[in-house]
Amino acid sequence: MKTTFIPAYDTECAGRCLEACRTIVPLHRELGVPATFFLVTKLLEGAERKPYQELLGQPDFEVGSHTVTHPLLRDHPALNGKGVAWERVVDEVTRSKATIEDAFGRACEGFRSPCGFDDGLAGAPELVELVARTGYTYSSCLGWGPLYTLPVPLYQARTYAELGQPDLWEFPLHGWHENVLKGHNATPARFLLWPPVYPEHHVPGYVKTPEEEFEVLRFFIDKALEQELEYVTPIWHPWSLGKFDPEMKMLRMTFEYVRSRGCAFGTFRELRARRAKSSVAAAAD
Template identity: 25%
Template sequence: MATRPLGTIQVDVDELWVYYESIGIPSDRVVASPVYTVGVPRLLDLFEQYEIRATFFVCGRDLEHPLRREIAQEIVQRGHELANHSYSHPMGFARLQGRALKAEVMEADARIAQIYGRPVYGFRAPGYSLNPELLQLLERAGYLYDASLLPTPWSSLMRWGQRLVSQGNVDTAHYGKWAYGRAPLTPYHPDMEAPERPGDARLWEVPVTTMPWVRIPFHSTFVATFGWWLFRLGLALLRRRGIGIHYLIHPAELLDPVRDARLSCYRFLHLPWSQKRPLYEAILHRLTEAYHLVPTAEYLGERLPLVPGEAEPVAPMAEREVV
């Protein structure tokens, strides 16, 4: 049997409050934790079934909640990587600068490191919304990679479509810039002033997978919305080009119906898990046939301990020298 190329599955653990904030409802009114208590455990069980080790991007704010923190600890105990998804998942992340940007990264890093017990290697910005200052901050802080860039020229069209179905505002920084459609489809060292161009940074940019040629985003939210045909097309194009995969999943997609009409723009929140499960099992089955799936830091060459305690404890970013 031929050796499978490496790939990753990356999980953005956006709790329900993130979806409410995206349509303008203050998150302090949302106290339920279905993503952590239902979506993440279902995903962990599926990963165990298919022998997958993945990367989970978590928000620091959620780790202040005892139950969510306990589930994050289980993620680590089951052999997965924890990475940084900002502290409070602010919309328009690319407009943050200076102290505000540093606080979003640092405060999340400190909380993740307490659970992880080793360096936090990776970061993904909310809404695929990055700027050069973010990359410079991550490089100074010793991060291995950023995974924020969505290499598609269709960002404006995607914002328009989301605005249409949500009947609300979509931040102009969401999905990134049109210029990012020129970025490589595989991991590269970016130019710190123009992240879509290869440069001489030590930091890796691990772009969210998009389909070759057509540059349509290829992750499970799109597949859950448009159907199995999109997955088959995307996987075929990637394999034809010999491109590794960094497949993105949101555990909110694995929930039972969320009975709130205000979230009707998120179709996947209104379907029963019994209806969605065969799709996710088929996706993971096909991905594990095609790729050897490992955490992102391991993909880039860092050996991650299989269980907690194999690595020396690391100081959180707040205690590292970041200027």
């Protein structure tokens, strides 16, 4: 199987994310690379609405939900955070989808929770039901390794069939949260799993240059290719990418490398559409 590389961005900070997107988007266009942007929709409520519509409203870009205001939807052991009340969860999940559909004029299929969980949404059946009922066709919320460690192993797609939602897919994220890798968030240094999933993968400290960041990412791209996995997707945040590497050298290196290795590029929406096709084919057999 040809591995698909899915560039995806958690777009969440007023000002700084928009600023970074003004460099990220032209790079994608120059290289002909699609992308999925998971957007905090509060950003669409003011002066940033129009610029985001112009930047992200292109046919080969997908816009998914990253909630309205980026709260924790469940208690979060790694961040020592408490999840918000259920009424707020419902609002964050439903209103963000409606806002994106209104702003971009097409279906918002994907949901990514702030900060992610080590079981995706599996530990919160009521949230699985809510995300499915709201009309999302996939979740991309599994963003931690076992016991809330990093890196996230190259987990592949699965459904929430066991929780009664066979048509809701989960597309896990992979590798390091790049903001953690750079020390951009106050983080306790207790993310490593022992024994590790990938004993040959070493990250001795915070990355200092775009080249070093690329090398970390390359490990996961190579591993996905070696294992002939369906997809690999990094965990990127425009604000953090821009703070570290305003010219987006790492992105350029990554896209050129991915292309040189014969990987395809894609969006989560396309990955999800393949599932719909294969289930139609299976039903016809």
